[in-house]
Amino acid sequence: DAGVIQSPRHEVTEMGQEVTLRCKPISGHDYLFWYRQTMMRGLELLIYFNNNVPIDDSGMPEDRFSAKMPNASFSTLKIQPSEPRDSAVYFCASSFTGKDIQYFGAGTRLSVL
């Protein structure tokens, strides 16, 4: 299996622009997680899905952030409008029911200028 695949690997954008991050979980995994990592706050859970349904979005910082999972093999995290304080590494991870070990993608490094 190719593992969790995220795109793009790097994103540089200007403040106010829309940013879309993408994730393909490991085939057969029914849980998908979005995290944000910064030096100051460490690894923070933003939202997670089970069987494509959002279960807990309490970590989403504000309404500028939204996430969708239209099918079992694809999820997006969108920031609109983006702000410099959104600059961070965003990770996607997946796992499956009965095994709470999460496997991480390579991450997307976002820089908002």
Next chain:
Amino acid sequence: QKEVEQNSGPLSVPEGAIASLNCTYSDRGSQSFFWYRQYSGKSPELIMFIYSNGDKEDGRFTAQLNKASQYVSLLIRDSQPSDSATYLCAVTLSGGYQKVTFGTGTKLQVIP
């Protein structure tokens, strides 16, 4: 009080020594405990998990869990420079199956 706490380090040990990394958690009902290793610029990678009190060994790594003290540790024997990384403690809190909370990590430096 943070849900999962770790000393940020850096923890410096000489090559060949034992590195001891510690983690405490606040939720007494926590069920699953993990150690992830993260190299600079890379994603977290699972190296150990433990569910029951006691020790669990895998090669040079030993995870130790003490639920009464709400304490998890990771021992790395015969430390190598390639072990230099940030080690993240993660805990599945009670009532949040599959939802894992991470500590901020301990940076380990193994000095050749």
